[in-house]
């Protein structure tokens with residue numbers, strides 16, 4: 001029985017593939033953001049992160065204080081970003097930073113990443129976005145924010161911009177379960193995320209969603225449920241992150257006090273889990289990331305412990321994303337599987 005399986009899978013696979021590859025138009029086994037961007041712009045595009053000095057309503061006391069329990073913006077703010085420097089200086093430094101490490105791109109997307117990048121009066125936002133778009137060879141903006149930080153005026157402005165250039169909003173959704181959102185102190189519920197995603201899509205603005213796997217209290221069934229819910233929403237792209245235990249955060253304290261509350265993954269478990277996620281994700285959703293990495297100085301470093309948790313579930317957070325991506329693609333290949341194979345409701349293996 002076991003020996004017949006690969007032949008059956010490869011027949012199905014053959015039907016999924018045409019000369020152009022899978023339904024997303026290439027032969028990689030998932031709807032890849034890199035390929036999507038290459039197709040959209042006809043070449044390599046580099047994202048350049050900027051810090052425009054925004055804050056967040058979950059930090060300044062408007063919605064909450066202390067922020068989401070896992071949050072440390074230093075964990076994802078590159079070294080070349082300094083909010084004290086004008087935007088054009090940050091963009092120039094970002095372009096240079098990438099040029100010495102990778103093949104120089106000819107076009108750029110300015111990525112407003114740290115904190116909530118729509119959290120300011122509309123007049124200021126208009127000015128900041130215009131400055132970024134005015135920089136030579138910038139072909140669009142990617143704007144990270146919270147679902148409760150956009151209103152009609154902001155969305156209308158982004159709609160206007162998106163009719164002329166590439167605009168994508170990235171919403172931190174993190175989980176589709178209110179019990180989790182409450183526990184991590186997000187200060188908004190999932191209903192709001194859903195409403196805002198639908199509205200953004202209706203206005204024709206590209207919408208990306210972040211989900212975190214391993215949040216306290218969540219089982220892997222809860223995580224799969226989030227993937228199923230997002231698959232039914234008008235989402236253009238998605239980023240997955242494993243929960244990182246970042247030093248000095250509330251999550252670090254909670255984890256050390258009660259590690260059993262966290263369903264974290266060893267690297268090999270995560271690869272297996274993420275392949276199952278890919279199989280269940282709507283194939284029309286472009287996947288931007290499968291995992292995150294944090295600078296070594298920020299990741300909690302498990303030392304000798306009392307056996308209460310497995311340090312290998314934390315340490316792999318230091319592995320470079322490219323290496324994790326290679327393992328995922330290898331596993332997709334090994335299993336002869338692909339994105340959306342079990343979508344919708346074609347489960348289970």
Ligand code: SF4
Pocket residue numbers: 056057058059066067068071072073114115116146172
């Ligand atoms: S919304 Fe974002 S920036 Fe604000 S506290 Fe949460 S993770 Fe941090």
